Amino acid sequence: MSVQQDKHNVSLEWIKGELDGFADLIDRTLVAPFGQINLLYIKSVTDSQTLSRHVITPFYEMGDTNAYLDYITTYPGTEEETTKEIAIDLLLSGYVLLSINDVICFFDAMSTESSGVSETSAESISQGPSDALTEDIAVNLNMIRRRYQSTNLKMETMIIGDVSKTKVAILYDISRVDHNVLAELREKMNTLKVDILQATGELEKFISSDKLRVLPKSIITERPDRVVFNLSEGKVAILLDTTGYAIVLPSIFNDFFTSMDDKIQFPIVGRFLKLLRIIGVCMTLWLPAIYVTLTSYNPEIIRVQVALLISGSRATVPYPSFVEVLLMLMMMEFLTEASLRLPKAIGPTATTVGGLILGQAATAAGLVGNIMIILVSAVAISNFLIPLNMMSLSIRVLKYIFLIAAAVLGMVGVVVCVVGFAMYLCNQRSFGQPYFRLFFLDNLGKKKGGEH
Numbered sequence: 001m002s003v004q005q006d007k008h009n010v011s012l013e014w015i016k017g018e019l020d021g022f023a024d025l026i027d028r029t030l031v032a033p034f035g036q037i038n039l040l041y042i043k044s045v046t047d048s049q050t051l052s053r054h055v056i057t058p059f060y061e062m063g064d065t066n067a068y069l070d071y072i073t074t075y076p077g078t079e080e081e082t083t084k085e086i087a088i089d090l091l092l093s094g095y096v097l098l099s100i101n102d103v104i105c106f107f108d109a110m111s112t113e114s115s116g117v118s119e120t121s122a123e124s125i126s127q128g129p130s131d132a133l134t135e136d137i138a139v140n141l142n143m144i145r146r147r148y149q150s151t152n153l154k155m156e157t158m159i160i161g162d163v164s165k166t167k168v169a170i171l172y173d174i175s176r177v178d179h180n181v182l183a184e185l186r187e188k189m190n191t192l193k194v195d196i197l198q199a200t201g202e203l204e205k206f207i208s209s210d211k212l213r214v215l216p217k218s219i220i221t222e223r224p225d226r227v228v229f230n231l232s233e234g235k236v237a238i239l240l241d242t243t244g245y246a247i248v249l250p251s252i253f254n255d256f257f258t259s260m261d262d263k264i265q266f267p268i269v270g271r272f273l274k275l276l277r278i279i280g281v282c283m284t285l286w287l288p289a290i291y292v293t294l295t296s297y298n299p300e301i302i303r304v305q306v307a308l309l310i311s312g313s314r315a316t317v318p319y320p321s322f323v324e325v326l327l328m329l330m331m332m333e334f335l336t337e338a339s340l341r342l343p344k345a346i347g348p349t350a351t352t353v354g355g356l357i358l359g360q361a362a363t364a365a366g367l368v369g370n371i372m373i374i375l376v377s378a379v380a381i382s383n384f385l386i387p388l389n390m391m392s393l394s395i396r397v398l399k400y401i402f403l404i405a406a407a408v409l410g411m412v413g414v415v416v417c418v419v420g421f422a423m424y425l426c427n428q429r430s431f432g433q434p435y436f437r438l439f440f441l442d443n444l445g446k447k448k449g450g451e452h
Contacts, residue, residue: 010087012038012099018088030056035065038099045094047111055096055107069100077108093165117143122389123223125261132222137167137241143224144171148231152176158189161197167241168203171227176234181250181431185236200245203238210428214398216390217430219248219255226260250431256391257281280382285399285421287379288325289406289414291372295321297410309371316366322407324368328376329403331358333396336380 019025024043029036037059041051054075062068072078079090087106091097094110117139120132133140145153156170168189172182188207197203204218221227222245227237230248238247257277262270295314299307317324335355362368379399386392398421405413428435 010084010104012040012097012104014084015040015087015091015097018084019091030059032060032063034063035101037065037068038097040091040097040099041109042091042094045092045111046096046109047094050109050111051096055098055109065101069103069105072098072100072105072107075107079106079108089165120222123221123226123260123387125259127261127264129223129225131224133224133227133239133244133246135242135244137169137239140224140239140244140246141169144227144231144237147224147228148173153231156186160189160192160203161194163195164197166197168197169239171231171237171239173231173234176232177236178234178250178432181433182236184431185249197240199243200238200240200247203240204247213428214424215253215394215428215435216256216388217249217251217428217435219251219388220245220390221248221388222246223260229260229263250433252430252433252435252437253425254437256388257386259387277385277387280385281395283382284379284395285402286414286418287375287382288329288399289402289417291375292321292325292403292406293411293414296407301411310369313369313371317369318366320407322403324372325375325403328362328368328372329379329400332376332380 016025016027019042022042026039026041026043026046028039030039039051039055054077055072058071059068062071079095087097090106094108096107096109098105098107117131117134119130124130131143133143141155150173152173152175154172154174158168158170160166160168170185170189185207192206194202194206200220204216204220208217210217219226219230224246227246227248231237235248235250238249240246257274259273262273265273294302294307295310299310314321314324332355335358338354359373363370363373383392383396386395402414402417405417407413409416422436425436426434
């Protein structure tokens, strides 16, 4: 509840002067036999139905300005502010300024434009919940709290963005969270200075301590059930208003290969599916590099029949195997990006037909070998096995490093890249947690849960 007197530094005339030039600024006076009140609000961010139902209609029904003032000041949507800057921020966010008997009040009538709860599109599963987070942070909190009905689930809110004024919520289980992680996150969030914050990906980059990282260290997810599961593991979730994704941290390498329906399957089935995804990552990283090595540097490693088969398929190819592989991988990247940018009605058809035509034409023209088409298809399919898009994109980039090393040093380059990649993973930390821990302990930070 809040009330602000005109004798303070906030006045109706001063606010009108500050908002001069706002075409959607509405200045109305409601006149009745028993008195009048002044309304000031910005139409584009104010809900007209809320304004009519809870502000205008009660004024005419009560028949007394003093009774109406008591009604407004005790209403849960009324805020108390005493500074000019906060008064302007309230109006810009959708509050209505009411001047009643020389008393100024700020009534919450914000208009929230957001889509309803829809099904997941980026993280589809075969079983389990299919609802996805929305652009409305209140709806997202509702979905999470319905699944996590514990008094230990705490929430902190803050506003980030000097211009966007984006509302951010930090969720964690006070009995399970690692308080060192929470303290580090608070420090980074409090020192963050940006003008516009519109997406979780932006915030994830801002709070990352490693600016030259190759792999993601925080999960960005659209699934409320994944958020709830990670909260129960002692992790921290960050929700942003106006975006349908959440950030989960700290996240380790193993977390990015876990699909939510793994928890529903029998344990042996879930582990088998995760093993398939790990094998898919290895195929994506190694297959192009090994093909170049076996074709141009070390054909003696494989059997003679296989070496002759590869040589026969490349008999008409006029350039080295490295160029052949690079050409086909880039064509696959073009098709993948085109499938994302084209309209949904024609995207899948256009890219499928385009891929078939390009592959067949390139083979018939002798520009690439038949085995190369099989290899590129296997690499593309294995890369799509990764359930989280951020890790999938990183692996897509990393395979070119392996490919270049193989083209320069042959099998030695592949081995060096594998060892270097393993050392890089072992050296990384995600908010103090070992990044390459293969089996993440349940209830992260349970031993530290009582420390504040």
